[in-house]
Amino acid sequence: MKPLPRTLELFYDVLSPYCWLGFEVLCRYQHIWNVKLQLRPSLIAGIMRESGNRPPAMIPRKAQYLRSDVKLQGQHFQVPIQFPKDFFGVILEKGSVSAMRFLTAVNMECPEMLEKVSRELWIRIWARDEDTVQLQSIQAAAEKAGMSAEDARALLEKISTPQVKNQLRETTEAACKYGAFGLPIVVAHIDGKTHMLFGSDRMELLAHLLGEKWMGPAPPALSARL
Amino acid sequence: MKPLPRTLELFYDVLSPYCWLGFEVLCRYQHIWNVKLQLRPSLIAGIMRESGNRPPAMIPRKAQYLRSDVKLQGQHFQVPIQFPKDFFGVILEKGSVSAMRFLTAVNMECPEMLEKVSRELWIRIWARDEDTVQLQSIQAAAEKAGMSAEDARALLEKISTPQVKNQLRETTEAACKYGAFGLPIVVAHIDGKTHMLFGSDRMELLAHLLGEKWMGPAPPALSARL
Numbered sequence: 001m002k003p004l005p006r007t008l009e010l011f012y013d014v015l016s017p018y019c020w021l022g023f024e025v026l027c028r029y030q031h032i033w034n035v036k037l038q039l040r041p042s043l044i045a046g047i048m049r050e051s052g053n054r055p056p057a058m059i060p061r062k063a064q065y066l067r068s069d070v071k072l073q074g075q076h077f078q079v080p081i082q083f084p085k086d087f088f089g090v091i092l093e094k095g096s097v098s099a100m101r102f103l104t105a106v107n108m109e110c111p112e113m114l115e116k117v118s119r120e121l122w123i124r125i126w127a128r129d130e131d132t133v134q135l136q137s138i139q140a141a142a143e144k145a146g147m148s149a150e151d152a153r154a155l156l157e158k159i160s161t162p163q164v165k166n167q168l169r170e171t172t173e174a175a176c177k178y179g180a181f182g183l184p185i186v187v188a189h190i191d192g193k194t195h196m197l198f199g200s201d202r203m204e205l206l207a208h209l210l211g212e213k214w215m216g217p218a219p220p221a222l223s224a225r226l
Numbered sequence: 227m228k229p230l231p232r233t234l235e236l237f238y239d240v241l242s243p244y245c246w247l248g249f250e251v252l253c254r255y256q257h258i259w260n261v262k263l264q265l266r267p268s269l270i271a272g273i274m275r276e277s278g279n280r281p282p283a284m285i286p287r288k289a290q291y292l293r294s295d296v297k298l299q300g301q302h303f304q305v306p307i308q309f310p311k312d313f314f315g316v317i318l319e320k321g322s323v324s325a326m327r328f329l330t331a332v333n334m335e336c337p338e339m340l341e342k343v344s345r346e347l348w349i350r351i352w353a354r355d356e357d358t359v360q361l362q363s364i365q366a367a368a369e370k371a372g373m374s375a376e377d378a379r380a381l382l383e384k385i386s387t388p389q390v391k392n393q394l395r396e397t398t399e400a401a402c403k404y405g406a407f408g409l410p411i412v413v414a415h416i417d418g419k420t421h422m423l424f425g426s427d428r429m430e431l432l433a434h435l436l437g438e439k440w441m442g443p444a445p446p447a448l449s450a451r452l
Binding site for chain 1 (some may be wrong): 276287295298421422428442443
């Protein structure tokens with residue numbers, strides 16, 4: 001008898017390119033490893049503030065490194081990341097509150113769409129340098145993900161409700177309780193133990209903890225499934 | 227005809243457990259990949275100061291995470307890391323100036339001993355919670371690595387000379403020029419291009435850049451060599 005799948009919670013924010021990398025790796029491996037992936041949309045700004053951490057880009061040499069690291073990692077992970085032109089404007093001024101509230105509403109009302117809508121929001125910011133703050137931008141991402149225009153509009157109307165706001169706050173607080181000082185984090189529930197792993201670069205360690213095989217960030221899914 | 231080996235420079239400080247992880251991975255793969263590994267003893271405190279970065283342990287949640295991450299990574303990398311009891315005392319007060327000056331002298335006078343002496347210093351701090359500040363502690367590490375007591379003493383006498391001090395300063399400055407804001411960094415010279423990779427968690431990316439096979443942090447060396 002196959003053992004029960006282990007639960008992996010992925011806390012993420014579409015503002016972070018490293019979250020995108022971690023997200024794609026886990027979306028691939030959820031079909032290969034014996035795991036159940038739970039996507040947990042969170043607010044990275046809240047986590048940074050709460051933990052006293054600063055965005056890495058505030059240190060000039062880190063900002064410079066980030067640019068080359070994200071590019072190389074994107075190629076290696078086969079995720080089409082491109083740096084937005086006005087990086088600081090995107091990260092520090094525009095932020096992701098509306099986008100993450102929208103994903104929270106998607107998760108509450110039609111969770112089966114969450115993976116696709118999240119990806120389309122990353123593609124807007126981190127591949128095509130497009131806005132994700134205006135409501136019509138979020139609407140466009142939702143439709144691109146396959147949501148009807150009416151459904152997307154109905155969800156957009158909910159992003160300012162206390163229910164959605166509170167849920168996003170609760171998820172962000174849950175990440176903090178697990179010890180987050182940034183995103184992404186994976187919280188892996190394995191054999192009664194809980195492991196919090198920070199960053200998109202702990203996926204091989206995750207495989208090790210799960211006792212599953214690591215085949216790189218872009219596994220040959222088909223052959224692995226056979 | 228086999229192509230010329232690519233040069234990998236590893237900048238490291240024995241004060242950092244992540245440096246130890248990166249060091250062991252590259253010491254293993256130097257016998258598997260077509261590379262030439264250059265060990266570059268540097269001073270992490272100088273790099274932090276110069277770049278305006280802060281040690282991760284200054285953020286309480288990061289310090290807490292560091293503890294569990296280093297433990298898990300040590301198991302995964304098969305490196306016998308144990309946290310020293312007085313972590314902050316070791317990192318912030320004791321530091322590594324004498325140890326890194328000694329390794330600099332070793333590199334200048336008998337570079338063939340550098341790998342082993344470096345490892346013995348890490349074992350003292352990060353496996354057995356022993357001192358590395360007193361000269362007799364450094365002497366003990368050198369002897370454990372196979373150096374004669376006389377050679378070790380002769381090198382210890384040189385650690386306060388301008389030649390050794392300047393060499394350590396120059397190596398640390400070289401790391402800064404490559405964009406370091408912490409250690410370890412690997413500077414990979416591949417096909418006329420220079421890539422700076424930060425952290426012990428970029429080794430699979432390094433394999434990707436080299437076009438070499440990644441077999442995890444503890445590769446089955448023998449079978450790979452056949």
